[in-house]
């Protein structure tokens with residue numbers, strides 16, 4: 348899952364970005380409202396964490412502009428503006444959630460998880476496919492009860508494929524949601540990670556859980 352983090356306080360931004368990355372999210376951090384709109388326009392995000400007091404363009408204007416174009420993207424406002432009126436305005440303008448600073452990182456993460464679950468509304472905390480089970484909260488994966496140790500990127504790829512089971516997903520789509528803008532589309536990085544993921548799954552299950560569809564992408568089929 349890929350998150351755009353719009354927060355001009357660099358220390359706070361670094362702290363949030365690091366925490367979210369440790370939880371397996373791909374995070375792009377920007378520091379003003381104009382940059383936020385630019386990154387939003389060129390990348391595919393699953394969720395935006397948006398501060399309101401921002402240089403160049405106010406967070407509420409950013410929110411309005413994005414909402415005009417996109418009714419589906421999840422937007423969580425993270426702001427020091429704590430008055431009820433501010434919260435009402437934020438939610439009325441289309442934010443999905445509003446968290447007041449100072450905040451607890453665990454709560455921010457729980458709210459992000461909750462919003463992303465609503466986006467993929469069929470997805471509970473635990474996603475299963477055959478004997479394969481993935482916990483979107485603890486980021487743990489197991490096959491028939493045996494835990495599989497995955498890297499963050501491997502986990503991200505697997506989660507995306509399991510959430511989109513029975514659909515062929517292209518490498519481009521997955522890299523868009525699993526990597527941030529430091530990803531080099533001409534590198535072999537994606538192939539390296541998916542190969543390693545397939546190998547780990549094969550070792551524990553003796554099955555090719557992820558099928559390659561030549562020229563199109565990858566699919567995980569639910570045979571049940």
Ligand code: CA
Nearest residue numbers: 355398400401
């Ligand atoms: Ca600010």
